[in-house]
Amino acid sequence: MKRLMLAALITAFAAGSAMAQSCETKAVGKDGKPLAGAAKTSFLKKCKEDACTPKAVSKDGKPLTGAAKASFMKKCEAES
Numbered sequence: 001m002k003r004l005m006l007a008a009l010i011t012a013f014a015a016g017s018a019m020a021q022s023c024e025t026k027a028v029g030k031d032g033k034p035l036a037g038a039a040k041t042s043f044l045k046k047c048k049e050d051a052c053t054p055k056a057v058s059k060d061g062k063p064l065t066g067a068a069k070a071s072f073m074k075k076c077e078a079e080s
Contacts, residue, residue, distance in 0.1 A: 023043075023044055023047035023048060023051070024044070026043075026047065027040050027044060027047075045077075048076075048077045049073070049077065051076075052073055052076035052077055053073075055072075055076060056069050056072050056073060
């Protein structure tokens with residue numbers, strides 16, 4: 001069971017890294033042009049948050065809350 005959880009955790013981090021890289025490529029407006037300025041900043045922030053939120057779980061599988069979640073999200077978004 002521990003091996004299965006470890007494999008799932010590693011896969012989640014790998015998928016998160018792939019998602020973070022694609023945030024830049026997804027930052028395109030409705031007209032097909034790349035976003036710029038505040039629109040791009042807002043989009044990237046939301047994209048990184050959406051990529052990190054599912055990974056914010058404790059060792060026993062429960063969602064993180066409070067300061068632990070804030071710390072995890074800050075670290076995860078910085079790595080993205």
